[in-house]
Every structure is written in C-alpha cells, then in structure tokens.
Amino acid sequence: MKFRAFNRFLGILLSFFLFSCASDLDFNQVNDVKIEPVIVTNLAYFDVLANQFVTNGAEQNVIFDAPTVDVFNGSFFRQRLKKVEIFFEMENTINRGYSVDLVFLDRNNQPVHAINLAIPPYSGKVNKVTKTEVFENTQLDVLKRTTRIAFTMTMLPGAALSESSTGSLKLRSGVTAYLVVE
C-alpha cells in the first residue's frame, strides 16, 4: 500500500517535469548591446546691451572672454561621441553690425577651430543669423581637445553708439551629441 502511494507520488512528480519545456535562450546577446542616445544641451549664451560697447562716452570696439568648456573632455563622452552638431543663433537689435569670432582652444591655449559669425545692423526687421557646424571623424577629435572657447566681438564700422543707445546682441548656442554605447 505504502509503495503504491509512493509510486503514484513519483509518477505525478515525473509527469509534471516531463510536460515542462523551455525555449532556447542566449544570454550572450548582451554583448550585442548597442545604444545610441542623442543628447541635447546648452553650449553658450550671452546677451550684450548696446551701452556696454560704450565706456565713458568712447566706443569699445572689441570685447573678449574665454570661459572654460570641458564637457567634451569627460572620459565617458570622449570614448563614446560619434558626432556633434553645434547650433548657433545670433540676434542683433543694435543699430550697428558685428563680427563675432569663436575660437576653440586646447589645454595649451592653442587654437584648434574657429567660427565666424557676422551680423548686419538692426533696421527694424527681425535680424538673426544661424549656423550649424557638424563635427565628425577628425573634426570630432579637434572638438574633444577643446577646453576653452574664446569669444571676441568686434564692432563693424557704422553709426556711432552712445550710452543711451538701445538694443542688444544675443547669442545662443546648443549642442546635439550623438553617442554610441556598446
């Protein structure tokens, strides 16, 4: 009696496992992971008022600063960046033309890349210029070496500005970074 019960017990157990099955799984597929996020963020911004170009009644023709931009230097980004687009938009509401130079500097303060944006004087209409630069392959390596950007604004010849002149010169710049993580 006891043996019969035990046999049935085993029988139920066995049939249970006999009916089970499993599809093929391949955990090595993890090695095929390739994700390609696209990240957008700000690169730079400024807004210079017309009267900043005038000091004690005299025009200041050149304004300069070179802040640190080391986003592209982080090791995570360095290794995984595939392509970068930098978008620039300048808007001028000052009655004077400008030439803006952006010079990308490496850690030894050597220029590695330069961008020039010129914008005419404001004439009452929307006055914007845009530019998009694409960095791939060797150009991308140049970008990765960048640690600072030197901004130089040069006033072009035109109607004189005074401390009561209105308007401003604005620049906004954004980055679109294409990463490949695998």
Add this chain to the structure above:
Amino acid sequence: MKKTVWVLVLMLAINCFSQNKQILYNFTSVPQSLLTNPGADFKYNFYFGIPLLSGISANVGSSGFSAYDLFADNGVDFNVKLRNVVFSTTRKDRLAINEQIEVFNGGFKISGEQSNSYISFGMYQEFDAMSYVPTDLAILALDGNRDYLGKVFNLGDLNVKAEMLSVFHLGFHKNINKNFILGVRGKIYSSIYNVSSTNNSGYIYTNPSSTGVYEQMIYSQLQLNTSGIAKYDDENYEPNVVKDITKRAFLGGNLGLGFDAGFTYYPKKNVQLTASMIDVGFIKHNKEVESLTYKGTYEYKGVIPKFSSGESVENGFQDFKDAIPLDTLYAAYTTWRPAKFNSSVQFSFDEERPEECNCLDYNPETIYKSAIDAQLFVMTTPRTPLVAFTTFYRRKIFKSLQMKATYTLDSYSYNNIGLGLSSTFGPVNFYVLADNLLEYRDITKANSLSFQLGLNVIFKNRKK
C-alpha cells in the same frame, strides 16, 4: 564576457520580493507551514528537518516581461528586444527574486500530560532582491533627451534593493482552547550584506527656451546605501568571502529584530479562520556601512561669458559637478523587512471514517478528507503593497499523501495554478510545492515561478 557578468549581476540585483507562499500557507502536514503562520494548527511530539534539506524555496517574478522577451534565441536583434521591453513596461513593473534555505529546523511539544504548548526553532538563510523597472532612466539611456523636449524624467524610478541574511527564530504556539491556537515567533536577523536605493526622487527635463537654446533642470535626490560590501572595493583587501559570510551569518553581521504572530480559530468544527503577520522587524546597519549620494539642483545653461549682461558662468560643467556632487557617507541606516500578512477561511467536508484503526499513524488533524479555502496575502514593498488572492482545494489522496491545488490572482498573472504534495511515509515527511504550473509549458516565457521542497522527520502524538 564582462558585459554578460554585469548584466547577470544586474538581473540578480534588480529582481523583487514576491514571497507569497500561498501553497505552503496553512498546509499543516508540512512543518514549514509554521513559518508562514506561527499559530498554524500543526501538532507533533517532536520533529526535525534534515539539515540543509528541510526547506528549500526559490521564487522569481517579473511582472512586466519574461526571460524569453529579452533573451530568446530567435534571430531578432537584442537591441530591438531591449527597446520592446523598456517601452512595454512601466515604472510599476517589478522584478523579484527570493531564495531561502533552512540550515536547521526543529520543534517539540512541551512535556506534561495536559500540555498543549509547542516550541519550534531554527535558522535559515535568505536572499531577497527587488527592483522596479527604472522606465524613465532606461528611456533616457536608450534615446537621450532630444526627442523628449518637455518630458520630465523621474529619477524616483530607480528603486532597487538586495539583501542576504540569516535568520534565527524561536516560536511558541499553544492551543488556548479546543478551538483556538495562538502562536508567536521571535527572530534575530543577521545581515550578510545589504544594498538599498529605495527613497530616490528627482527629475531631469529639457524645454525649448528663448534665452538659452534649452531650459534644462536637474534635481537629484539619489542615495544608495550599502552594508557589508564596502571593503571589497578596497584594492588592498584580500577577500575571504566564505569566511566573511560564515561569520556574518552567525550573528557577526548587522543585526536586527523581528517577530511573527498568528492564530487559527475554528468557529465550527468544519470552518477554520487563520491570520498571520510575518517579518515585522528591522535591521540596523552600522558595520561596514557605505552610502553614495547624488544630491543637488542645477540649471544647466552652458557657459555665459563675463561680458554678458546679468550672471556669467565661466565653467558650466564644473559648476554642475559641484552642484550635484558624488558624496560618500558612512552613517548607520535602518532597513525594514518586508512585512507579510496572510489570512484564510477554510471549509472542510467529506468526513473521514477509517475502516481500520491506525493507531501508530493517527493524525487528529485530518478528520476531513477535503477542504476548500480562500486566502489573502499582502506584503509591504517600497511602493504600493503587493496583494494576492488565492483559492485552494485540498485533498487527502491516501493516508500518506496530501495534495493542495491553488489558483492565485496577483499582479504577476491571472492564471497562476499551483500544486503542493506532501507525503508522509512513517515519520518521514517529504513535500514539494510549485506554482504557475501552466507556465511550465515554456518556463522561459513565465512571469513568475516558485517552488519549495524539503524533507522532515515528524513524530506525531500517539494515542492509545
């Protein structure tokens, strides 16, 4: 290869508590049912579990996807499968794993002619891990933010915990009267290691802006607590994992206290009510503690040269790293065990009338051959409690073989059929319980699986 290990570790680390032992609960021919209700109606003179073999249980659950969805060897690009999983799950979906092995377990009846009091004791090792699917973070990692302008990514989606511990317990249950059994159990927890990151909050969003190109805010309140693993990070430390685990398992780890309580009540001879609270307790982590935090707020504007009117930002990336720094803390912290509540109502029928008296193996519990029952299980989790509802049919097939079939509804599935078998040949009790049997047609497609098995030696009351 390295990646495989990483993902496996991650899978292990991000799996969750679904410790519903619905088949074991109130299956009183198995001594381990006392661990799900210390007031279970289980009578014995004495019993002991075969060391390391008396109680083995494992439980894996994933409410949003199965192993097949991600790892099927079906020619579909893994990245496509990964995207499908990320975009078909929500932050409410959980992964869970729970494993228990009894090291030793035993019990005896307190001697005395009229005694109705029982002691049970033991030690078991347990591993628990859970994670919610970190949906927003996964989307951000897969796609970046370009196509999600205006979306607020919730950093609180990151919710993970994993713990290995050993539990020493001592239980007492007493038949207060013929109809009422009350039991309590005290527990000492000795945590071998703990990793928890369950109280995260914060957000990242990117909106189009008229000043900069984007308005980009990051607010982060992320914290990861660990105990028992910090020293493995130290390169100069030569790890002796076996020695460390053994020492910590035997009360050398971070200690905690807890209790279980439960009762069984028979309002009528064939009607039974039970309820229990399990693992109401905490662990205080103060040895080998290390916590990592990313806390702060930053609006990322890029650089703003000095000549700009208003504020300037000379080094935006550094400012950002300073605003939300990675800090390491060494402060003690407390974790709560996942508390579990069980209750059941059972109706018995089909009264047994033995033709021959089996005095040696007399079992006073099984007056009825059959029973039907409804059970409710609730467990605390870092977010909404997990609720499961089970109905079962229990049948004594032969004198030595009891069967319990269950049907369970929970957040993992609506078609969870389980089966438990408990056989007693002489004093030797062997049990095997498994649920989600329908999923065994292809276990790789299962959303949850659990099994328990064990071997005990039980000596019952002998009546003359």
